[in-house]
Amino acid sequence: MSCSRGFPSPYYLFARDQLPKLQQCGLPVACVADAIPHCAKDWALLTEEEKMAYNERAQKWKKKKSQKTKKEMPNLDQPAPSCLTTVVHRVTSFPDASAVSWKSDQAVVADIFYFLNIYSHGKLPSHCDQRFLPCEIGCVKYSLQDGIMADFHHFIDPEVPPRGFRYHCQTASDATHKIPISGFHLSRTCYPVVLRELLEFAQPDGGGWPRFFCRADDRFRVTWCLERMASVAGIESHLELLTVEDLVIKLYQKKYQKEPSKTWVCRELDAVLWDFSSNTRCKWHEENGILFCALASCKKIAYCISKSLAGVYGVPLTATHLPLQDCDSSGNRNINRVILDAGRFQKMKAESSRYDRYATSPSQDQEHVPSSCDSPCDVKTSFYGASTTRGRGVTRLLEHTSDLYKSFNN
Structure with a gap:
């Protein structure tokens, strides 16, 4: 199965049913994994009853597989908790940045980092299967030498909130990014397409798996959303998610052989200097004057690292390192007045x-x-x-x- 848990998702079963049809149309699809990206539009056109039928098929498959596994392991009185422990371990046990190392300063300057963030319609209680409802994703490709090299942004088509939590989710959204749960006039992208395009963005040459970085406070949410989207889409995910705080500490340690305090690093990354800079937020958030934006949070990480570390490694700042209007030709800062009241x-x-x-x-x-x-x-x-x-x-x-x-x- 393409699903990492060994059980097919409803979307996976739908893609498997569509495989012969896609082959008849002449598309180069040899297996279900190849068919998944081509089925997104047809899946969106299905009615709720049709989607429910695929959901029931997936549940039956899961139940049948669980019974078979239980028969194969008669010595285990309670096999279910081990499965749950594995799932929780994937979410709560995170790798650290200790494996990140460089041979020289030039390697540091040329290394490429991907800063990632995913926004959700609030956070649901722990007893809910859906802890988050992904609604926006932002990612930037960055290096100390070239600054922000490319960016990636999508509004995500969210799942239906659990019964009784719709108001809770919309209230949380209104207090932050203000993306509506339903009735959004901009197009949204489904899980399979988001993951496929994210991987194409991060590894255009089909090389090894890239390293993604996010803020420590966002790590649980981003990891959970990535695994949720991969599970629903029937795609096996191998994304490695590290923290920006650990990355900054490693960069300073490489240059000075000493680690700065984590409190100082967090304070540097919490800077609000670029909250209203142009070309930082996505077009919709900037036009509506909304501060919270997944893409902006990634770009501001790049700005903070450029401001703190470019000079340390002898890299001159350019328009790709900091917002263009924040630096003039003489290197002086141009400050815009913001009327708060x-x-x-x-x-x-x-x-x-x-x-x-x-x-x-x-x-x-x-x-x-x-x-x-x-x-x-x-x-x-x-x-x-x-x-x-x-x-x-x-x-x-x-x-x-x-x-x-x-x-x-x-």
């Missing part, structure tokens, strides 16, 4: 316009902090209302009290 800003602007006749000059109304006073996050602030207009509230009350005091003394 647009309503209050508009109100202040309207009120200040009434008193323009009292102002000495427009240049005195706004004062910018000089570049030498940049904050640690490179955010410049401006002082609005620094004009000769009278104050309000407590300031006006104090002025009135002062006038009364002077008149009383006179």
Whole structure:
């Protein structure tokens, strides 16, 4: 079976039924694995009843296989827990980055890394078979020498939420990436196509399995989603997922023979400097002003590593290392002002316009902090209302009290 657990998925059985038809059409399909990528559209056109029929066939196959395995192992009183232990072990026992090593600094600079993230419609309780509902995937191909070399992004066609959890899933989505569970106007990609195109993106020449990296806090979710998609699609997955934090530690250790603290590494990777940079989020998230984006999370990892380690290894920064608008030709940073409270800003602007006749000059109304006073996050602030207009509230009350005091003394 193509399924790593030894049981066929409903989609696998459907692809097997479609195999003769595809061969008659002249497609080069010799086995079910070859037919799987060609069946995605036909599978999406099936009704719920037809999909349920394939699901029942898969359950019967699984039950029959389990009974056969139980007869072959009569000495095991409870064979089921061993199977469950194997599945849980695949999710909770992760490899570390200790095997990642380089012979020279040039090998470090030329090495290629893939930063991956998968977003879900919330997180379901542990007693649910579906812990996550994958809805968006982002990945970037990166090296210290060339920066971001290519990117990969798809909105994923999610599974149906378990009964009673639809509101929970949609609420979690609304609080983060805001991707709707249903009624999304953009096209979504099914599991088999997502995995096939991800592998084509990561190994275009059909070489060895690449190493993927994600944040430590996202690792369980990303691993679970990859295995879920592979199981449903009937594809055996050999993807190796390591943490970005361990990678950064190894890169510093290679150069300085000392490890930085993990707290410092996490703080560097949590930088929000590029949250609103152009060409960082996907088109839909950027047009709608949504901060959370799977592709953006991968690109920001690349930006942070470029900012921290490019100089360490003597690599000049280019537009592929950092967002283009963040660096000008002279190497200085260009900082864009972001109005966080647009309503209050508009109100202040309207009120200040009434008193323009009292102002000495427009240049005195706004004062910018000089570049030498940049904050640690490179955010410049401006002082609005620094004009000769009278104050309000407590300031006006104090002025009135002062006038009364002077008149009383006179």
